[in-house]
Amino acid sequence: MSMIAAFYGGKSILITGATGFLGKVLMEKLFRTSPNLKVIYILVRPKAGQTLQQRVFQILNSKLFEKVKEVCPNVHEKIRPICADLNQNDFGISKEDMQELLSCTNIIFHCAATVRFDDPLRHAVQLNVTATQQLLQMASEMPRLEAFIHISTAYSNCNLKHIDEVIYPCPVEPKKIIDSLEWLDDAIVDEITPKLIGDRPNTYTYTKALGEMVVHQEGRNLNIAIIRPSIVGATWQEPFPGWVDNLNGPSGMIIAAGKGFLRSLRATPMAVADLIPVDTVVNLTLAAGWYTAVHRPKSTLIYHCTSGNLNPCNWLKMGLYVLATFEKVPFEKAFRRPNADFTTNILSNQYWNAVSHLAPAIIYDFYLRLTGRKPRMTKLMNRLLRTISMLEYFINRSWEWSTANTEMLMSELSPEDQRVFNFDVRQLNWLEYIENYVLGVKKYLLKEDMAGIPKAKQHLKRLRNIHYLFNTALFLIIWRLLIARSQMARNIWLFIVSFCYKFLSYFRASSTLKV
Numbered sequence: 001m002s003m004i005a006a007f008y009g010g011k012s013i014l015i016t017g018a019t020g021f022l023g024k025v026l027m028e029k030l031f032r033t034s035p036n037l038k039v040i041y042i043l044v045r046p047k048a049g050q051t052l053q054q055r056v057f058q059i060l061n062s063k064l065f066e067k068v069k070e071v072c073p074n075v076h077e078k079i080r081p082i083c084a085d086l087n088q089n090d091f092g093i094s095k096e097d098m099q100e101l102l103s104c105t106n107i108i109f110h111c112a113a114t115v116r117f118d119d120p121l122r123h124a125v126q127l128n129v130t131a132t133q134q135l136l137q138m139a140s141e142m143p144r145l146e147a148f149i150h151i152s153t154a155y156s157n158c159n160l161k162h163i164d165e166v167i168y169p170c171p172v173e174p175k176k177i178i179d180s181l182e183w184l185d186d187a188i189v190d191e192i193t194p195k196l197i198g199d200r201p202n203t204y205t206y207t208k209a210l211g212e213m214v215v216h217q218e219g220r221n222l223n224i225a226i227i228r229p230s231i232v233g234a235t236w237q238e239p240f241p242g243w244v245d246n247l248n249g250p251s252g253m254i255i256a257a258g259k260g261f262l263r264s265l266r267a268t269p270m271a272v273a274d275l276i277p278v279d280t281v282v283n284l285t286l287a288a289g290w291y292t293a294v295h296r297p298k299s300t301l302i303y304h305c306t307s308g309n310l311n312p313c314n315w316l317k318m319g320l321y322v323l324a325t326f327e328k329v330p331f332e333k334a335f336r337r338p339n340a341d342f343t344t345n346i347l348s349n350q351y352w353n354a355v356s357h358l359a360p361a362i363i364y365d366f367y368l369r370l371t372g373r374k375p376r377m378t379k380l381m382n383r384l385l386r387t388i389s390m391l392e393y394f395i396n397r398s399w400e401w402s403t404a405n406t407e408m409l410m411s412e413l414s415p416e417d418q419r420v421f422n423f424d425v426r427q428l429n430w431l432e433y434i435e436n437y438v439l440g441v442k443k444y445l446l447k448e449d450m451a452g453i454p455k456a457k458q459h460l461k462r463l464r465n466i467h468y469l470f471n472t473a474l475f476l477i478i479w480r481l482l483i484a485r486s487q488m489a490r491n492i493w494l495f496i497v498s499f500c501y502k503f504l505s506y507f508r509a510s511s512t513l514k515v
């Protein structure tokens, strides 16, 4: 019997960010392994014209929850959506709901965050710092609370090369930042943002670091653990391989590469591609929840949930695995044939951006205009290049995260728990994982049918022929122009023609002799 699964039985659990990528997988695993849990409260906001109930209905009726419905048929009754916006005071939660949360919650998983790299500082602080502070305040008023698990990121201290399982102080106290944001206007905040974030690449990593400091300072009387995952990818094993439902991180890049938009990247081929499957993160999170509540460590433990130190894979290998999978399961209606060129040189990257990305987009838009349609490819390509420029920081560096706490936690689990809540990435086979990831992107993100694969392959063949034809035509035109204008080009041409002639004459003569 799993001790962890038994621990969550009968518990009232509060999850923030349950509608997000990680939150959904967390909820699914909890229901599947501990169907006798009492209730899961989720803080949800209405979004995109959908009410809370509609959002929850959609999640519970998705493919991700198919297995849950078998083991926990009354899952609808055990999930309690609470209308909340983490940007508001007290999260805008009604008095009755707040009362219920305060008196009943046993465990908190705080997953909500803004994960956008380009968020203005004010918004990122509001969600990643102030909301965390408010949630800690709420937690301190919960008499039955056993553990508070805060999801951070392995990149919260990405300005360091080696990162230990400790909280590193930021030069400016989170409280001071929160206070000053109250009276500074947006223009000044934008101006001081680069100075505040210092050598971090964006407001996301900076505010996640501030969030950790808040947890450290204001959660002293609580039983807290912090999880720091690296780049979270599709599921590895559970509930089935390859599930993914958003475009963040590698998923969007896999689409862009598979559709032939992204063909070259400024990436360091040998840098570690620190991907971690979302189900691995969830298993570690649930194990940490159990350990924190049962063993009550004296200090806040930080768990690095990364793959690089135990089972490293680099970007070159990952790119090759992705490309190899495109051969087997190509995406439909690709713009160009998928290709992966990695360059570390800024100038050659700019060259490839112009030749491989912008030029084909401009030519295609010209064709669209000629055929009376609205041009769109150049705009899309510029957006993609902007996105890539924001990811470049992470694909040109390697980090070392120490994992003593994670390894300690693994050793504390019973053999049964090590199986049910497996977070040992040494068992991960990267090729198999990437194949399932690409397949998952095709099925769950692009909603493409497997029956369309032969047609997609046919389309890629046609693109290859167009590519050869285009290159040959381009070569001949350039060569013709050169011959017309340059004596040297003419000499080279005469040399090649006479060489071919001599070679053919020799070949003919020797075959006549043999006869």
Ligand SMILES: CCCCCCCCCCCCCCCCCCCCCC(=O)SCCNC(=O)CCNC(=O)[C@H](O)C(C)(C)COP(=O)(O)OP(=O)(O)OC[C@H]1O[C@@H](n2cnc3c(N)ncnc32)[C@H](O)[C@@H]1OP(=O)(O)O
Residues within 6 Å of the ligand: 115, 116, 117, 118, 153, 154, 155, 230, 231, 232, 247, 248, 249, 250, 251, 252, 253, 254, 255, 256, 257, 262, 263, 264, 265, 318, 319, 322, 323, 339, 340, 341, 342, 383, 386, 387, 388, 390, 391, 394, 395
């Ligand atoms: C050479 C070939 C290679 C071949 C093979 C290569 C294989 C694989 C390896 C490749 C290397 C992987 C590197 C990963 C590094 C990750 C590091 C993370 C480290 C930190 C980890 C964390 O702890 S952090 C959590 C992760 N956090 C993010 O990862 C957010 C980032 N991101 C944003 O911060 C915003 O994204 C940002 C960028 C501002 C743009 O912002 P933006 O406004 O311009 O664009 P949006 O993303 O908002 O999208 C606007 C609309 O485009 C739609 N769309 C977007 N992409 C689309 C697409 N590919 N295809 C169709 N449609 C797409 C979307 O659905 C929207 O549609 P609509 O407008 O209708 O809603």
Ligand SMILES: NC(=O)C1=CN([C@@H]2O[C@H](COP(=O)(O)OP(=O)(O)OC[C@H]3O[C@@H](n4cnc5c(N)ncnc54)[C@H](OP(=O)(O)O)[C@@H]3O)[C@@H](O)[C@H]2O)C=CC1
Residues within 6 Å of the ligand: 016, 017, 018, 019, 020, 021, 022, 023, 043, 044, 045, 047, 084, 085, 086, 087, 110, 111, 112, 113, 114, 115, 127, 151, 152, 153, 154, 208, 228, 229, 230, 231, 232, 233, 246, 248, 249
């Ligand atoms: N994905 C990754 O690669 C990594 C993620 N992490 C961390 O994991 C956690 C989860 O990330 P992930 O699931 O990928 O992110 P998502 O963007 O998929 O999910 C974010 C969640 O936060 C909720 N949220 C955002 N703003 C508000 C708000 N104002 N009020 C209420 N809820 C809000 C979202 O709700 P809604 O659906 O309404 O928008 C959503 O449920 C984050 O803390 C992130 O920092 C760490 C490392 C890597």
